[in-house]
Amino acid sequence: MDITVFSEENFDTKEWLNKILEEGEKQDKKENYTMSLVMKLQLYVQQVNKSLEETSQEVLSSLPKIIRNTKQLQEEAEALRFKMGVVQKEITIIENETGKSINTIEKLDNMKNKLEIAKQGLHESDNWAILVNDLEDVFDTKNIEQISRKILGMQQSLKLLVNVSDYEVRKMQLEGLKNRLEAIASPLIVQAFTSNNTENAKVYAEIFTSIERLPQLMKYYHKCQKEVLLKKWRASLEKDQDESVSQWMHTFYNLLISNWHTQNKWFNQVFSNQTSTETLVDIYIDMLTSLDPSFNECIDAALKQVADKLSLLQEIKQTIIQFCNNLNNVIKQTAQVRVDSAKILLLFQAVCNPFISYVNKYGAYEQAHLLKKLSSVNFMQEELSDTIQNLGLSVPSVMDIARESRYRCADITENCGYCGLLIALRAFFSKYVDHFRVALRQIERNKKNVEDWTTLQLCFSLLQISGDVLLKVKQFEKELTETVLEDLNRKFEDVEFKYLILNKEDRREFESLVKCVTEGTKLSLLDHISNEFVSLCSDIHDTTYQVVLSPISSQLNVVQSSKTWAQFANSSFHTSDMPDYSLSPQEYITEIGQYLMTLPQHLEPFLFRDNPSLSYILRAINEEYSTADDTEGALATVFLKLVAKGTCQAFSDKILSICELNYPASRQLSHDIGYLSNVMQDLGLTISDNLQQLSVLLKIPADQYQSQSSGYSARNVAAIRQMRNILSN
Structure with a gap:
């Protein structure tokens, strides 16, 4: 148990x-x-x-x-x-x-x-x-x-004589003797540091440490290393004169990396109690800002000799960033203690400093490149139809050119040149708009006062292409805004690129752009371009409207002509007691009626079908289109309403400009208005109230005019009375 x-x-x-x-x-x-x-x-x-x-x-x-x-x-x-x-x-x-x-x-x-x-x-x-x-x-x-x-x-001895009366005099005497020793040793020190003689350098390090003059010795090392590297830079230029500036920089940067490894090892052997990394960082900062000739001088000379400046800048930027990465890795590998981040920032700023001026000019370089690309696109042709066709075909390639600039901005400036990019894009699209305006002016010059359906089709085609461009510009603008929100504050290690490749003024402008977008401030990056295209489309629409209305206006010119109504002077032929159905519309109004009845079938390819580009731009340029529903043909109905409104207004203006009209002619004119009203009804439209009033006033007999004209527009009543020579009681 x-x-x-x-x-x-x-x-x-x-x-x-x-x-x-x-x-x-x-x-x-x-x-x-x-x-x-x-x-x-x-x-x-x-x-x-x-x-x-x-x-x-x-x-x-x-x-x-x-x-x-x-x-x-x-x-x-x-x-x-x-x-x-x-x-x-x-x-x-x-x-x-x-x-x-x-x-x-x-x-x-x-x-x-x-x-x-x-x-x-x-x-x-x-x-x-x-x-x-x-x-x-x-x-x-x-x-x-x-x-x-x-x-x-x-x-x-001096340390023990600190209380004697002439201590300061003795101290100054000792410093003078140290200066004499330094003057004697300086040529030998320079020789040892320049030739990397380890044994001699160690001796001088011990001597200067013992006499408390090590900082002065470090200055000699700094100066010697700087001069050695500057001589290597000049020798590299003389040796490889046929190479490109990016290749010069790449070769020199590789030399600096190799030199870092060599000097770091040598320094630790000679100055065992000092930090090699910070010393080499100081030397490299001083050397990079003292190059003769400087990187900027070499780059400027190279830019003058090449046509594609952006490609060269892209190569140079990649070379600089690659060197920054290599140098950063070397520092991490060789640093014995943590290096001050502020000093590392100064080093990378010294490396990137030559590129700052080109980021500042990036907008100008990009603008020139975009305009050159645009000039290579074939737009203008002898035939207007070919020109408009080319404009339509150019839209994808033009937008591709614009998108390439966005990627190029990221590659060259890490998006820090965004402000310059926007300026370049505005100039690029403004120039593109000019080609549309040239086509519009050709349409206006070719516009006729007779029925011209070909020109109408060209107007609608140009309007549709412009709307398509505007839609794509809006989408492109959205992509630009997303880049601002997601990908603008790019970093190298923990340092944002804006602190490396932007000067203070450009950085303030860049930060202002980012702030406006990220804080939700109403900011349209390509607002100016959108407005230009809206204005262009509005002008095209006005021209289209004029093309449709011109034949009608031309036909209506006969209304104010006295010859038109001379045939009604013989009242025995046109008695006042004849019924209205015995009257026939005159030729000018039947021509207008036939024209209006034919118009819808010419609108069908554009306004009666699903056409998002045309629909978008019409709603953007005219409030009447924006209130239309989304049913098929709704936009065509609005356009017909505008044409009807213009026709009625033109007809009213012509009627009011008639000097004299007898009663038979007045009845005929009223009948013509009635015919137009019937045509409008067949189209699902109505004539204007003003024209309806004129039609009624024209039919009233003279003896009943005073009583039956009450309630109508005083202007119309007076005009018809004067036109018909009716006496006012």
């Missing part, structure tokens, strides 16, 4: 009994099994009782001994406390008796120390004079190591 479970803290008697009895159920004789368990438990109880009894006896037998030991320990502690009290009293007595003697000893010790310092000062003062006299002889030998040892001795 396992009785270890009885010692567990969470022992449960019921659970243990149930478990044991469950095992017993498997046995054949349950009663025997239970009796056996009880007997085992009784035996365990007896064993435990026996063990407890034995342990108790042992404890009781050992208690007297424990009590004796405890009592003895208390007695010893009391004796110790008494002895400590006696010792404390003796210490107090000694302090009282010997306190004055100890103070005297301390004073004597201080006096001894001061005497020793004075003695050493006198010795060093005497040593100073000896060293000064010896140095003059040593300087004549120009033995740098001996001179440095003498100066080091004087330097140590």
Whole structure:
């Protein structure tokens, strides 16, 4: 039986009994099994009782001994406390008796120390004079190591003469001697640093460290390394004169990376207690800003010789960024301690600084490139229809040219030249608009006063193409805006490119653009272009309207001619009591009616079919189109309404310009108006209220004119009265 479970803290008697009895159920004789368990438990109880009894006896037998030991320990502690009290009293007595003697000893010790310092000062003062006299002889030998040892001795002596009255004079004297040593050593230092002579350089490093002139030695190293790199730049130009400027830069940048590895290893051997990375960063910053000729001079000369300036700038930018990446990796690999981020920023600014002026001019370069590309597109032809067809075919290629400029801006300027790009795009699309206006002027010159369906089709084609361009410009503008929101703040490592390749003024302009877009300020990047295309489309629509209305206006010219109404002068032929149905419309109005009835079928290819480009531009240029529903033919109905409105207005104007009209002619004119009204009704239109009033006033008999003309426009009533020579009561 396992009785270890009885010692567990969470022992449960019921659970243990149930478990044991469950095992017993498997046995054949349950009663025997239970009796056996009880007997085992009784035996365990007896064993435990026996063990407890034995342990108790042992404890009781050992208690007297424990009590004796405890009592003895208390007695010893009391004796110790008494002895400590006696010792404390003796210490107090000694302090009282010997306190004055100890103070005297301390004073004597201080006096001894001061005497020793004075003695050493006198010795060093005497040593100073000896060293000064010896140095003059040593300087004549120009033995740098001996001179440095003498100066080091004087330097140590001066530290002990800090309280002498002429300390400052001696200090200036020592600095003068150090300057003389530096002047003697400088040619040898330059030679050692220039030739990378490790052994000699180590000697000079030790000497200058010992005389506390290490910063001056570091300046020599800085200057020597700078001159070495500048000479390598000039040698590279002379050697590879036939290479491109980007290849020059690439070669020199590779040389700088190799030089970094070499100098980092050499520097750590010579200047073991200095940081190589920061020193090399300072050297590279100074060197890159002192190149002769500078990168800018070389790039300017190259730009004058190439036609595709943007491709050259793209090569140069890629070369610069590649060098920045390589240099950054080298710094991370070789830096022993964390380098100040501000200094790293200055280094990359020095690398990118030559490119700043070209990012500033990027807009001008891009504009020239875009206009050159646009000039290569074939637009103008001898035939007007061919010109308009070419304009339609040019839309995809023109938009591709515009999109290429967006990708080019990202490649060349990391989108920092976005402001210049927008200026270039505006000039590009403005020039594109000019080609549409040339075509429009050709249409206007070819416009006739007779029925000309060909010109009408050309107008609609030009309007549709313009609308298509505007839709694509809007989509392109959306892409530009998304770029502003998502991809403008590009970074090199943790530094935004705007701090590397933009000057302060361009950076403010760039940040203003980003702020306007990101904060949701109403800003249309190509708003000027959109307005130009809307204005163009409005002009095309006006020309289209004039092309449709010109034949009508030409026919209506006969209305104000006296010859038209001369045939009605014989009233016996046209009696006033003839019914209206006996009258027939005159030729001019039937011509107009036939023209208007024919017009819808010529609108069908453009206005009756699904034409998103034309639909978009019509709704943009005229409010009446914008209120039309989206059903098929709705825009055609609006156009017909405009034509009807113009026709009625022109008819009204011609009628009011008639000088004299007798009653038969007046009835005929009213009948002509009625014919026009019927034509309009067939087209689902109505004539204007003004024309309806004129029709009614023209039919009123002269003797009833006063009574029946009430309620009509006073202007129309007076004009018809005067025209018909009706006397006013």
